[in-house]
Amino acid sequence: MEFFFQNLINALQWGSFYALIALGYSMVYGVLMLFNFAHGDIFMVGAYIGFGVASALVGFSAMGALALPNWLILALTIIVSMFLTSFVGMIVERVGYRPLRNAPRASAAITGLMIGIILETGNLALLGARRVSFPSLIKSTTYDLGGVFVTNKKIMIVIVSLALMYALHRFVRKTKWGMAMRAMAFDFVVVPLMGVPINNVARMTFALGSALAAVAGIFFGVAYPVLDPYMGVLFGWKAFVAAILGGRGSILGACLAGFLLGFIEIFVPMIFPSTLRDLIAYSIILLILTFRPHGFFGEPYSARLRL
Amino acid sequence: MPLLEIKKMSHDFGGLRAVNGYDLTFEPGQIRGLIGPNGAGKTTIFNLITGIYIPTEGDILLNGKSIVGLKPYQIASMGLGRTFQNLRLWRHMTVLEHVKMARYSKINYGLVGSFFGTPKRNREEAEIDDLARSLLELVGVAHLAEQVIVNLPYGDQRRVEMARALATEPRILFLDEPTAGMNPEELIQMMGIIRRIHNELGLAIFLIEHRLKVVMELCETIQALVFGEVIAEGTSEEIQNDPRVIEAYLGKEKIL
Numbered sequence: 001m002e003f004f005f006q007n008l009i010n011a012l013q014w015g016s017f018y019a020l021i022a023l024g025y026s027m028v029y030g031v032l033m034l035f036n037f038a039h040g041d042i043f044m045v046g047a048y049i050g051f052g053v054a055s056a057l058v059g060f061s062a063m064g065a066l067a068l069p070n071w072l073i074l075a076l077t078i079i080v081s082m083f084l085t086s087f088v089g090m091i092v093e094r095v096g097y098r099p100l101r102n103a104p105r106a107s108a109a110i111t112g113l114m115i116g117i118i119l120e121t122g123n124l125a126l127l128g129a130r131r132v133s134f135p136s137l138i139k140s141t142t143y144d145l146g147g148v149f150v151t152n153k154k155i156m157i158v159i160v161s162l163a164l165m166y167a168l169h170r171f172v173r174k175t176k177w178g179m180a181m182r183a184m185a186f187d188f189v190v191v192p193l194m195g196v197p198i199n200n201v202a203r204m205t206f207a208l209g210s211a212l213a214a215v216a217g218i219f220f221g222v223a224y225p226v227l228d229p230y231m232g233v234l235f236g237w238k239a240f241v242a243a244i245l246g247g248r249g250s251i252l253g254a255c256l257a258g259f260l261l262g263f264i265e266i267f268v269p270m271i272f273p274s275t276l277r278d279l280i281a282y283s284i285i286l287l288i289l290t291f292r293p294h295g296f297f298g299e300p301y302s303a304r305l306r307l
Numbered sequence: 308m309p310l311l312e313i314k315k316m317s318h319d320f321g322g323l324r325a326v327n328g329y330d331l332t333f334e335p336g337q338i339r340g341l342i343g344p345n346g347a348g349k350t351t352i353f354n355l356i357t358g359i360y361i362p363t364e365g366d367i368l369l370n371g372k373s374i375v376g377l378k379p380y381q382i383a384s385m386g387l388g389r390t391f392q393n394l395r396l397w398r399h400m401t402v403l404e405h406v407k408m409a410r411y412s413k414i415n416y417g418l419v420g421s422f423f424g425t426p427k428r429n430r431e432e433a434e435i436d437d438l439a440r441s442l443l444e445l446v447g448v449a450h451l452a453e454q455v456i457v458n459l460p461y462g463d464q465r466r467v468e469m470a471r472a473l474a475t476e477p478r479i480l481f482l483d484e485p486t487a488g489m490n491p492e493e494l495i496q497m498m499g500i501i502r503r504i505h506n507e508l509g510l511a512i513f514l515i516e517h518r519l520k521v522v523m524e525l526c527e528t529i530q531a532l533v534f535g536e537v538i539a540e541g542t543s544e545e546i547q548n549d550p551r552v553i554e555a556y557l558g559k560e561k562i563l
Contacts, residue, residue, distance in 0.1 A: 105388035167422075175421035176414045179400075183408050186397035192379035193357065193389060194475060299399070 002147040007266050011222060015262025016161035020216035020252040021239035022246060023090075023168060024209025030185040030249020032204045034105060037112030038092055041119040042210050046085040046098045047134075047217030047227050048123060052079045053084075054135050054218075074137045078160075078218055080210035089210025090203050097206075098199065118234075123229040131228045134221030153200055157219045164215060165255050168208065172251060177204055185249045206303010239284025256296060261285070308371050310479055310511055311356075316365030318355055325351045326535045327407075329365070333479065338505050338512040340437045340526035342519065342546075349393060351513045353481050357389055357428075358382040373510040381431060384412055387478030390468045391546050392484040392515070396456045403452040406439035409474035442470045445507065446500050461491035465501065473504065479511040480504070486521055487506065494521070501525060519556075523547065 021043050023253070028036045036042075054077040061068050067075070096111045141152045172178035180201045184191050191198050220235075221227055242261045246253025264281045272280055311333035318326040325349045333339065341349050354360045356367055358379040367374050374382050378465055396405065414435070420428030443449040446466040448459075456464060465485060472480055485501065486494045498521060505512055516522040523543040529551045531539040540550040546552055 169317075170422060171418075175418060176411050179404060179408055180411060182400060183397045186399065187395045189359070190391070190395040191408075192381045194409045195380050195384040196378045196408075197378070 001272075005148040006261075009148065009154055009158075009268060011263040011266035012158045014266055015259035016158055016237050017216045017220055017235065017258075018261045019165065019255045020161055020219075021235065021256025022242035022258045023165070023251060024213050025240050025243035026045045026246055026249055026251070026254040027181070027209050029243065031181050032097070032101075032184075032202055033188075034097065034099070034108040035110060035112060036092070036100055036206070036209070037109055037236075037240075038096070038115035038119060039112075039209065039213060039236075040232035040239065041116040041238075042085065042089055042092070042232070043213040043217050043220075043235060044123070044227075044229065044232030045088050045119055045217075046081060046210065046214030047221050047231065048127070048132075049084050049088075049214060050077050050081040050221055051132055051134050051227055053080045054123045054137060054221075058137075060137050069137075069303040070137045074218075074222070077137070077307050078215060080198070081214045081218055085214035085217075086207035086211040089206035089213075092210075093203055093206040100201070116233075120229045120233070127229075129229075131226050136221065136222075136225060153222055155236075157223060159180070161215070161219070164212060165251070167286065169213070169251050171208075177201065179188035181205060182249075214255075241282070245285060245288065245295050247295030250297035252296035253295055309333055309338075309368075310370065312368040312371075313356070316352075316355060316367060318351060318360060319363045322533055326362075328356065329535075329537060331530070333511060333513065335478070335511055336505075336509050336527075338501075338514070338526055340514045340516060340522035340529040341532060342516060342522055342529060342552075343532035346530040349532055350483055351535075352532075353389060353483055353515065356382075356408065357387060357481065357525055379410075383475060386476065386478035387480070387481070388466075388475045389470035389481035390472050392393055392483060392487055394461075394464050394468055395465055396468060396471075398457045399455055401452070402448060402454055402456065402459070402470075403436075403468055405456070405471045406442060406474045408436055409471045410435050410438070410536050412560045439470075439474065442473050443467075445473070445503065447496070452512045452514045458529070462489055462496070465489070465493075465497065469500065469504070473508070473510075477510065479513060481515075483515045484517055485514070486516065486518060494518075498525060519547075 002101070002277060021039065024042070025036065031183060057068060057073045057076060060066050061073065075203050092115055096115045097108055100108050100111060116229065138153055138156070143150050172272050180191060184198060184201055188198070191201070238261060239258065241256040243254050246255070246257035261281070264284055265277060268280045271275045309332045311331065313329060314330040314445045316326060316329040329352060329358070341352065343349050351360065353460065355362050358374065361376055369385055369387065374385065377528055402548065414431060416425065416428040416431050417427060440449055440452060443452055446469050448463050448466045448470065451459060451463060456467065459467065469485070482501065486497050489497060501512065501514070502525065504510055514522060514526060528541060528548045529543060530537050531546055533555045538555065539546055
């Protein structure tokens with residue numbers, strides 16, 4: 001039982017990464033009907049931006065320029081990185097996707113893959129092939145909850161992730177921008193006739209997704225403090241799978257699917273040899289999608305006229 | 308000054324001239340119709356005016372100002388509303404949300420207000436709510452405000468689309484086949500609604516219709532469009548008796 005809870009907590013943390021990244025895929029897919037295949041690499045860029053911001057703040061602190069406690073440095077890192085990474089997302093949208101709004105969907109997919117490669121190799125060119133290690137900002141404290149060991153990092157990661165997911169849910173439900181995003185997901189053409197500039201909505205969708213990916217990147221750096229330029233590739237693909245599993249544009253779906261993926265990936269090696277982990281995990285997902293091709297909360301849709 | 312003035316508007320799709328030298332002068336409060344067989348270019352004309360397409364030639368003046376080349380959202384906020392031939396609603400949003408969405412550009416409260424319900428937000432929300440419900444009342448679907456679109460019958464969906472268009476506070480409303488696919492009873496109700504909108508809101512209305520009966524009864528003047536060109540313009544009697552219109556609709560009389 002303790003064993004189960006121990007892994008449950010690991011799965012929650014692991015699932016948080018997937019869920020945060022999957023939300024970006026799902027929102028863009030929902031609003032613009034395209035897959036931003038560069039999103040995994042935006043997660044990587046977010047992690048590196050977080051690394052840069054955190055290192056700079058730690059450096060300032062060490063020089064005595066501004067003496068900040070570590071928790072504040074982490075909080076500032078998250079906020080500043082969300083902001084900066086959202087700009088990266090907006091640039092990707094503007095340069096990569098907006099010119100292709102009316103192009104065949106395959107063009108957008110190819111563009112996404114290329115942008116991903118550009119981000120990876122650009123990082124490689126900029127920082128070199130060495131791995132960097134994320135500054136450790138929180139001193140790890142382990143709590144013993146009746147035989148289940150929980151670190152303060154894991155608690156923070158899971159709670160902040162859930163809070164952000166809830167905030168996004170509120171945003172989409174309660175604000176006029178969220179309402180515009182939902183409307184665009186159902187029918188693109190009429191939205192401008194309500195006086196809504198759709199380019200702004202598209203830009204905002206990318207910004208939100210990228211900001212969440214940045215948080216995932218920083219948390220990943222906090223939990224597993226080694227970053228490399230290709231860290232976003234496999235992670236991105238898996239989160240993409242979670243987004244599909246959740247259903248087009250569904251926030252709840254993307255979160256649930258992200259956590260489910262985390263659970264499966266953590267629990268499968270408990271029973272089977274860990275070399276079979278991904279094989280079995282993704283066979284399960286494939287099986288689910290066979291019966292629910294539109295994912296948990298996606299609805300069947302038909303291709304519509306896009307103007 | 309006319310509300311809307313179109314001068315020699317033409318549009319090409321590749322090598323095909325879909326609209327040729329189209330002229331229109333629309334005074335405030337008028338109700339006019341545009342008829343024509345399938346593929347005559349009626350919807351294209353609507354799409355040109357609302358900014359979805361940009362005309363190849365000619366000019367469109369709204370209140371004396373050219374709107375050619377403006378983005379659809381800019382044109383919409385200048386007082387031009389429309390509905391669509393094939394319904395364009397947001398299937399899983401509620402009726403009320405549809406009307407609220409139409410107020411998008413007029414919502415002033417920001418992020419904090421949306422999240423925490425500040426007094427300013429509550430006041431604005433209440434205003435939007437009142438307006439939305441009165442418009443839904445006008446088109447007769449106020450009792451369905453909380454329903455999701457997919458649960459509504461077809462005729463009611465059309466009414467929602469109309470309420471949504473009205474909520475953008477247009478000065479001229481473009482209705483693209485508002486009675487398409489309706490049964491006779493729904494048809495009569497819809498004609499009543501159009502008349503009521505015209506009378507109560509004093510709105511200018513431009514109507515595309517397939518069913519001659521509807522246009523003949525509602526519209527002051529009618530244009531008949533064939534292959535992108537206006538072949539006749541006048542009152543319903545004039546149109547009805549125009550040999551070119553009869554030919555376009557029924558074919559040429561053959562004498563053996």
